[in-house]
Amino acid sequence: MSTLIWRPVGAALLALLPLMAQAAEPGKTIATPMAEGSMGGQLVQVLLGLLLVIGMIFVLAWLMRRVQQIGPRSGQVIKLVASQALGPRDRLLLVQVGNEQILLGLSAGRITPLHTLKEPVHLPEAEAAAPEFAQRLMELLGKDQKDKP
Template identity: 75%
Template sequence: MSRLLSLFLVLPLGALAAEPAAQAAAPVAAGGGVGGQLAQLLLGLLLVVGLIFLLGWLLRRVQRIGPRGGQVIKLLASQPLGARERLLLVQVGSEQILLGLTPGRISTLHVLSEPVHLPDAEPATPEFAQRLMELLGKDQKDKT
C-alpha cells in the first residue's frame, strides 16, 4: 500500500524524481519481497515455539527440585456424587480428612478421629478373566 502511495506521489514530479524512486524501489523488491517476509515470519515463529519448549523444560526442572520422597498428603479414596461433585478422603500425616469437592469450592466435611483402614485392592482372579472371555464371546478352549 505504501509503495502505491509513493508511486502516485513520485509520478507527477518528472524524470528527475522518477530515477531515485526506481532505485529505492529496486532493493525493496529484491530483499523485502514476499519470500523475505515469509522467511522472517517463519524464523520468528520458530523462535517463539522454541522459547515455549525451553520454558516448559525449565519449569519441569524447577519443579523437581522440591522434596521428592515421602509425600505428606495422600489421596486415599474418591467417590463421585454427581457430574462435577465428589467426596475425597485425604490423609495428611496421621490425620484423615473427608473433603467435599465442587467446581468452585473445597470444603472440609469431617476430620476423622479414627483412621479408616481401606482394604487393599485384590488382583484379578482367573475366574474373572474366564468370565470376561465368556462375555466377549471367546472361549478359553480357543486359546489352545
C-alpha cells in the same frame, strides 16, 4: 501541573518534525522496509521467527516440568489419599494432614469437611493409582498401567 503533561507531548512532536518535513516534500519518497527486501526473504524471516518462538515455548515448558520435579515430593504435609467422583461437579476427597485423615465434600465453589477419621485408612501401594485423567489417557492411548516396568 499542565506543563508537566504537555512536555512529553511537545518532545514527541519535536521528534516527529523531521519526518513531517520529509513527507511534505513532493519529490522524495520514504523508503519502506517492505520495498527493500524480497517477499520470499521476508516470508523466510517470519517463519524462522515463528519457529524460534514455538521452540522457546517448548523449551520453557520442558524446563518448568524439570524444575517442578526437583522439589521434595515426600516432604509434603497434605496428601490426597483417595478421590471419588459423585457427579459432574461433586467429589469426595480423603485428605491426610500429618497423621490425621479428613473426609471432604467438594462441590462447585464449596469444600465441606464431612468427617475426621479416628482410624486412618491405609491403602496398599498397588492401589494408590494415578489420577483419573492419567488413567483415562493411558486407556485411550491403548497402554495399560501394567506395562510400566
